[in-house]
Amino acid sequence: MAAGEERATGTPNTVYDLTSVLYHALEGGATYETYIRDAEESGDGDLAEFFRQVQEEDRRRAQRARELLGKRLSAG
Numbered sequence: 001m002a003a004g005e006e007r008a009t010g011t012p013n014t015v016y017d018l019t020s021v022l023y024h025a026l027e028g029g030a031t032y033e034t035y036i037r038d039a040e041e042s043g044d045g046d047l048a049e050f051f052r053q054v055q056e057e058d059r060r061r062a063q064r065a066r067e068l069l070g071k072r073l074s075a076g
Contacts, residue, residue, distance in 0.1 A: 012072075014072060015069065015072055015073065018065050018068055018069045018072065019069065021061065021065045022062055022065040022066060022069060025058040025059075025061040025062035025065060026058075026062050028054075028055075028058045029055050029058040029059055029062065032051050032052075032054060032055035032058070033055075035051040036048050036051045036052060036055070039051060
């Protein structure tokens with residue numbers, strides 16, 4: 001597909017791509033809760049902190065994707 005084309009559903013690639021990033025960031029953020037708990041239960045504070053940092057990065061990524069998606073959906 002060339003730049004600017006739409007998928008068979010009529011959804012612009014950029015909207016689809018942002019939706020995918022948003023989904024994966026939210027999914028990852030939820031998954032990390034389990035990883036944090038596992039690390040804490042094993043007494044590995046460094047690893048728990050790492051997973052918290054990764055979770056925060058996904059939270060910020062999801063927020064930015066929401067903002068960008070909102071702009072594109074309201075313009076369409």
